[in-house]
Amino acid sequence: MEDLKLETIAVERPAEGVVVATLDRPDRYNSMTVTMFRELEQLAFALGDDDEARVLILTGAGKAFCAGYDLDDADELANLTVLGMLERQEHAARGLQAIRSLRIPVIAAVNGAAAGGGLSLALAADIRLAARSAKFNAAFVRIGLSAGDLGASWLLPRIIGPALASEIAYTGRFVFADEAERIGLANKTVDDDALLGEAVAMAKLICANSPGGVQLSKRALQANMEITSYAAALELENRGQALLTRGSDMPEALAAFKEKRAPKFTGS
Numbered sequence: 001m002e003d004l005k006l007e008t009i010a011v012e013r014p015a016e017g018v019v020v021a022t023l024d025r026p027d028r029y030n031s032m033t034v035t036m037f038r039e040l041e042q043l044a045f046a047l048g049d050d051d052e053a054r055v056l057i058l059t060g061a062g063k064a065f066c067a068g069y070d071l072d073d074a075d076e077l078a079n080l081t082v083l084g085m086l087e088r089q090e091h092a093a094r095g096l097q098a099i100r101s102l103r104i105p106v107i108a109a110v111n112g113a114a115a116g117g118g119l120s121l122a123l124a125a126d127i128r129l130a131a132r133s134a135k136f137n138a139a140f141v142r143i144g145l146s147a148g149d150l151g152a153s154w155l156l157p158r159i160i161g162p163a164l165a166s167e168i169a170y171t172g173r174f175v176f177a178d179e180a181e182r183i184g185l186a187n188k189t190v191d192d193d194a195l196l197g198e199a200v201a202m203a204k205l206i207c208a209n210s211p212g213g214v215q216l217s218k219r220a221l222q223a224n225m226e227i228t229s230y231a232a233a234l235e236l237e238n239r240g241q242a243l244l245t246r247g248s249d250m251p252e253a254l255a256a257f258k259e260k261r262a263p264k265f266t267g268s
């Protein structure tokens, strides 16, 4: 990760196993550009190769989390053919998919406005913590686009239910932090100045557990949102558990329990 040089995302490691990626275009409310989409993929590839990375925290610099597509770039889209536009959408979607499919848990520390593609990015995280000043907005319909954008139409109804997802997608209204917590769009709402600390504290709790156990739990929870049958879900779970019992972390956890000490997990 050390040689990862990104233009639109700042990467820090505040604690063992914890990586914080901060969208770093505060003057444009961290709005998304072709470069940012590419760098989300680069970040994901680097994390995939880094066994020391156990949790990713995604947040924004300045007042916003992410304001979605950079509307100042919209003019250049007019010159694209339909296939050229499709390529741009697919390129952007690959960036979001790279983050969502990370084997390690992703916590979105939503520090302000998460609008349009910024909402899609927050939804791609496994956990969302919201600052009191956070506001979520499916801005799409206000600028002539659909909420079928960067995974939002698949994730939103699965997170908050189809009726609320429909209301938020069709009205384009804001969901402020308190409502976000009440409807499950945010796991928890905290004071703005406590947000990153809360995210790092949760990340440390996760890092104290077996990395294999956490990562296969994520794989099962995400896969089972797509698997339609209980039997298929059990099959996937059984394979994960069988795999983990062959590793060294489970015997280490059992020994630590008997010896009344903290386990030392290696992820092997």
Ligand SMILES: CCCCCCCCCCCCC[C@H](O)CC(=O)SCCNC(=O)CCNC(=O)[C@H](O)C(C)(C)COP(=O)(O)OP(=O)(O)OC[C@H]1O[C@@H](n2cnc3c(N)ncnc32)[C@H](O)[C@@H]1OP(=O)(O)O
Pocket: 027, 028, 029, 031, 064, 066, 067, 068, 069, 070, 071, 072, 074, 077, 085, 088, 089, 092, 113, 115, 116, 117, 118, 120, 137, 139, 140, 143, 145, 149, 150
């Ligand atoms: C027309 C777009 C077509 C895109 C087609 C597809 C492109 C192909 C590839 C990309 C695929 C990704 C597609 C993406 O997911 C689609 C979207 O994201 S669509 C939604 C785009 N975003 C928005 O519509 C949100 C617009 N912004 C707002 O609603 C508000 O600014 C806010 C984010 C809710 C914050 O509100 P406030 O707190 O009141 O702040 P201000 O409004 O005063 O803004 C402050 C400051 O930030 C600048 N800014 C805000 N949003 C953007 C933005 N999206 N792009 C660029 N700049 C933005 C704003 O201009 C202010 O700057 P200042 O005027 O102070 O210099």
